[in-house]
Amino acid sequence: MSLIIHRNGDRPGVSGPANSFTGTVLISPVISAPAPASLRSVDVTFAPGARTFWHHHPVGQTLRVLSGTGLIALRGEAPHYIRAGDTVFIPPHVEHWHGATPTTAMNHIAMQEEPDGETVWLEAVTEDDFNRTPAA
Template sequence: MKVFHGRADGAMSERRGETFSGTVWADPVMPATSGVTINTVFFAPGGRTYWHTHEQGQVLQVTAGKGWICLDGEEPQEIRQGDIVFIGPNERHWHGASAGSYMVHIATSIGKGTWQEEVAERDYPSGTAR
């Protein structure tokens, strides 16, 4: 058993950049332990991940705001506070805030993640999530 205590006083959030578009910040909740990583992620309006996959899947719990989740070959789907999303093993996808709202989610990633290219502007919904 391992206990991961909440954020220590004075701990800094991590600005994400290389595999994210826009302004995105993360607070690690649990470092990689037995192939599982948990992060709380804040996306400013329009902020989003690049295309990526997770070896054994990913679970997103949206805790605030509105955003989008998109599987390759499908239309983006709106997600909002209270939603839970399960992305299956090796499903190519991206997720992030809508253009008119921030979004915060807790991301539980299982297995190795593989980052790919930036989401093209034509593939990101330009309107705000309803």
């Protein structure tokens, strides 16, 4: 196999689909590594108030916040602020959501291995869950 180089601008971003995201979201590809690797990574920009639906990953997910301030929450828990420079690991099969705050945009790189399946998308995050007071 040869070296693979994806040049900046060669692969356009797409809007986050309405069955997985609330609000304005731009998803730009980073890598979908060929087998035997299973790394998938995207650059995601959330406008203020935008967020994912509840979801989980078969072997977990890592987020690296590049700019702005966002929120991340596990099912049944208050959200936590995440800020530029933060890295978050969500364990396998743990239901969660992440996105911008109501007033601040956020951009992160999402990384996950998907050897045995794709992201499992669930229902939209309610306004009550989104507006819940973040943990200190």
